[in-house]
Amino acid sequence: MQLVKVGLCAFGMSGKVFHAPFLKEHPGFFMSGVVERSKEDSKEKYPDAVIYRSVEEMLANADIELVVVNTPVQTHFEYVKMALNAGKNVIVEKPFTVTLAEAEELVKLADEKGLFISVYQNRRFDRDYLQVQKIIQENRLGNLKEVEIRFDRFRTEASGKQHKENPEQMGSGSLHDLGSHLIDQATQFFGYPEKLFADIFSMKGNEFANDYFEVLLYYPNNLRVRLKSSVFSKEAHYAYILHGDKGSFLQERSDDQENELVAGFIPVYGKEWTKPLKETDGILNYINESSETERILTSSEAGNYMNYYQQVYEYIVFGYALPSPGYEIIQNMKIIEAAEKSSKEGKVIHLD
Structure with missing residues (x-):
């Protein structure tokens, strides 16, 4: 090898x-x-x-x-x-x-x-993201009309990380930190939006960089995608909420790879290495091909950050597709800058 x-x-x-x-x-x-x-x-x-x-x-x-x-x-x-x-x-x-x-x-x-x-962009290899991707690809919800993707935390005190919390440093704050994940997932699911509106500020006060954002993305065919994050969320929300003309899907943020790695778990090459789910982590409620309503409790399959490095390796050795190449992520940076402008000026920003 x-x-x-x-x-x-x-x-x-x-x-x-x-x-x-x-x-x-x-x-x-x-x-x-x-x-x-x-x-x-x-x-x-x-x-x-x-x-x-x-x-x-x-x-x-x-x-x-x-x-x-x-x-x-x-x-x-x-x-x-x-x-x-x-x-x-x-x-x-x-x-x-x-x-x-x-x-x-x-x-x-x-x-x-x-x-x-x-x-x-490791969150592309989270179990919850992969489950949502699967539901979208299966088209069980019909034409999607409204989608919400959230990444919330309960961190009401300063972390001490100046590069993330100092409002005087460019690139600090939740929009760059967590927003880069949510924006990437939205563009992976639905492509580049036509326009957006954003509300970005610091709930902890002006001495901190932004710790709250809501970015509304406008897509063709009347699809709206809302990206949200807050550090004052003690009770967990569903991380993904999708509504279409044939049904709805709710998905928890259930991937635990980060916590397991912090706890000392060793990733294994070529196989699953994370703990299996103990309970279901999603709800699918939709109209099936027989025009009957089905409500199913779903369980996502394991994610694996090793797959990111496997894809990088396959690109270097075999010339396969490179995961999240820089030229692709440029569109995410355009959305971040447009969101900052929208929040500052209080208006909808049309994207190129």
């Missing part, structure tokens, strides 16, 4: 949970280097990875073919550009960049150098 050598730009929560375990367990990848500016936390589990004290130092290692930029969003542009100029392919955490202009510049640079950028 061809081996792809990878460098990891940080070993915080993202590196420890979402990247390093999969790079270790996937037989096609080798974590050659990791950046830890002062610590050596990676040594215990990844003794073969060389520890570097800066991204610049790691990029000087010519053996690294692929770089994972998993640093705060405010550094993405700098580090992705640095990696591309060093001749490395790049996986970059979401949100892609702080601004649309930065994303467009990086995609152009990658194209000029014959390299790729893939944005780590």
Whole structure:
């Protein structure tokens, strides 16, 4: 099996949970280097990875073919550009960049150098997202009319993460953080909208970056898609609500991969590794082909973040489709910037 050598730009929560375990367990990848500016936390589990004290130092290692930029969003542009100029392919955490202009510049640079950028949109591999995708593809709900996608939390106190909560830092706040997931899912399900209206602000007060948003996307055929997030949601909502002219589907946010990885679960290559569902996590109420109403409690199938890295590997080795390429995620950045403008000006924004 061809081996792809990878460098990891940080070993915080993202590196420890979402990247390093999969790079270790996937037989096609080798974590050659990791950046830890002062610590050596990676040594215990990844003794073969060389520890570097800066991204610049790691990029000087010519053996690294692929770089994972998993640093705060405010550094993405700098580090992705640095990696591309060093001749490395790049996986970059979401949100892609702080601004649309930065994303467009990086995609152009990658194209000029014959390299790729893939944005780590891991929520495409959540069990709940995959279940909704399946229901839409089966067309059991008929013509969809109204869809709501939510990502709520109950975090009423400051987290201490300045790059996410400081209103003075561009790219901070829930719209870039969680909104990048919801916008990506909407565009994957329904494509690029015609226009949007947004309400974005901080429920915790002006000293914090936005922690609440509602973005209404307008699609052809009278479809409305509402994206919402709040940090004052003690009781969980259904994460996905779909209404069509033949029925409705409600889906819980039931994927637990992140919590399991934090708890120390080891992902397994080539098979399911997460805990099975103990209860149903969805409701399908629709009119079947016999014109009879059916109400079914549904159970989603397991998701697997390993499939993201498998797709990246298959792209490198076999030329298959690259997951969430940078040029595709540019449309999500356009929606984020349009939503900011809509909220600021209090009006509907038409999209290109």
